[in-house]
Amino acid sequence: MFRLINKTINNKNNNIININNNIIKRFCSQTINSTINKDNVYDIIIIGGGLVGSSMACSIGNNNTTKHLKVALIESSKIQSVEQSISNPIPEIRTISFNNQTIELFKSINVWDTIKSTKRINPFNQVRVWDTSGFEGIHFKDKDLINNDNDNNNNNAMGYIIENNIVTSSLLSKVKEFENIELFEQTTVKCINDYNEETIRTTSILPSVTLSNDQQLHGKLIIGADGGNSILKKQLQVPSMGRVYNQKAVVCTLKLGGTKENNTLFQRFLLTGPIALLPLANGYANIIWSTNLMHAQYLLELDDESFLQQVKDSFLKSPSTSNSSFFEIASDLFNLNPKGLSGNEIYLPPIESLVSKRASFPLRIDHTFNYTLPRICFIGDASHLVHPMAGQGVNLGMADVKTLSKIIEQSVQSGYDIGDSMMLKRFEEVRKPENLKMLLSIDTLFNLFTNNSIFVTGLRNFGMSLLNNISPLKDLIIGVSKGESILKFK
Numbered sequence: 001m002f003r004l005i006n007k008t009i010n011n012k013n014n015n016i017i018n019i020n021n022n023i024i025k026r027f028c029s030q031t032i033n034s035t036i037n038k039d040n041v042y043d044i045i046i047i048g049g050g051l052v053g054s055s056m057a058c059s060i061g062n063n064n065t066t067k068h069l070k071v072a073l074i075e076s077s078k079i080q081s082v083e084q085s086i087s088n089p090i091p092e093i094r095t096i097s098f099n100n101q102t103i104e105l106f107k108s109i110n111v112w113d114t115i116k117s118t119k120r121i122n123p124f125n126q127v128r129v130w131d132t133s134g135f136e137g138i139h140f141k142d143k144d145l146i147n148n149d150n151d152n153n154n155n156n157a158m159g160y161i162i163e164n165n166i167v168t169s170s171l172l173s174k175v176k177e178f179e180n181i182e183l184f185e186q187t188t189v190k191c192i193n194d195y196n197e198e199t200i201r202t203t204s205i206l207p208s209v210t211l212s213n214d215q216q217l218h219g220k221l222i223i224g225a226d227g228g229n230s231i232l233k234k235q236l237q238v239p240s241m242g243r244v245y246n247q248k249a250v251v252c253t254l255k256l257g258g259t260k261e262n263n264t265l266f267q268r269f270l271l272t273g274p275i276a277l278l279p280l281a282n283g284y285a286n287i288i289w290s291t292n293l294m295h296a297q298y299l300l301e302l303d304d305e306s307f308l309q310q311v312k313d314s315f316l317k318s319p320s321t322s323n324s325s326f327f328e329i330a331s332d333l334f335n336l337n338p339k340g341l342s343g344n345e346i347y348l349p350p351i352e353s354l355v356s357k358r359a360s361f362p363l364r365i366d367h368t369f370n371y372t373l374p375r376i377c378f379i380g381d382a383s384h385l386v387h388p389m390a391g392q393g394v395n396l397g398m399a400d401v402k403t404l405s406k407i408i409e410q411s412v413q414s415g416y417d418i419g420d421s422m423m424l425k426r427f428e429e430v431r432k433p434e435n436l437k438m439l440l441s442i443d444t445l446f447n448l449f450t451n452n453s454i455f456v457t458g459l460r461n462f463g464m465s466l467l468n469n470i471s472p473l474k475d476l477i478i479g480v481s482k483g484e485s486i487l488k489f490k
Helices: 051-061 100-108 112-117 152-156 164-175 197-202 231-236 293-301 304-316 324-334 393-414 421-450 454-466 472-481
Strands: 008-010 016-018 041-047 071-074 095-098 121-124 126-131 138-141 159-163 181-184 189-192 208-211 216-224 240-256 264-270 273-279 284-292 351-354 359-368 376-378
Touching (some): 051 100, 051 181, 095 100, 095 393, 100 393, 121 273, 164 181, 216 231, 240 293, 264 304, 273 304, 359 421, 393 421
Parallel strands (some): 216 376
Antiparallel strands (some): 189 208, 208 216, 240 284
């Protein structure tokens, strides 16, 4: 289950210092000048111009109530145009599964048409999930996920697989259209200056950041959207809880054979972790293979031909295990596999070639204790990280954007300061329970499918074989794939 770990940091002497949740003063080497240039004062400073940060900026700029707010968006990378993002016909290796709630956000900020115009989006309306024990697994079709709203467009797909850079460039292109938003490109935050929680709460002093170009910006509200390795969170020493999975995700792009469009997402749970094939537009697919550290390194070092064979085998072949005879005895005893399925019955589109380099990234789960401090708010991966097996990380961040945007809008309408601690706490009260439920749901799935004991495997496969009946496992996976956690908390 989800284990809570108080994070630690290293000081210059490499001593381990426990992070105290009650730390109030956060200092940086630089100080605030007594005279503030009003040109450098912003209503909102957003640190991080990735998917979540740029969506946050667009949401503020596109809203009639908040479009007058002066916003600074700070992005460390060089910004691509939409045309540049699709100049290479081969998709990039980082792709995202967007659920329907996120697509609705894109529509509301008038960026969805731009994304669609690239013709590089791929809807999927089926998901096939199975493991290595030889069971047919679960086959989700869109009828399982039809909701009850009046927007029939949402019922055509369970989600959309789109390249990260296409969506990001579309969002940033939209940002440039707003007169109230200043975009700082290829700029990082060097320091948050002499942040004192009590002083910020009780006086009119605004927090400020120093940029890599030594420019100082002051903000009524600073939003940290700079990812799982948030510089802002580290400098403020905001504590969090989580665990390292001791896994890496190996990712790459494949070219599929055949002319039929692929609208099915495939995921198989191996003994070492899940592997997923995400269907992309124009006959491509993305592989996300989560596995232990040693196996990940092995996969990265293989030649292309050998790696492709490993991918094919991982989806269709049964693993050889030293205790297979015992498993066979247990299977016969409990009749766990009455159809004698081997895994080969799962249809998988033919894989033609590897068309990208392979890359990897470490996997962990993490949740920040406090989403807000006086005049500071964390959203997206900066406040919560999840395992990619359910494809919900970015979608959680987009849900943060929708909630925070609404609270900022309500603050303006009611005359409140947009950095008011009470208003920001409302954001935390809404989003923290939802994010925690999703984190626990995904962590539960991870533990369930990576537990290879005979007892757990038997129970798991019995639940999978029930399919459309009373399987709690199916409810769990359906809820996660819809972007809804199913662990009910009161």
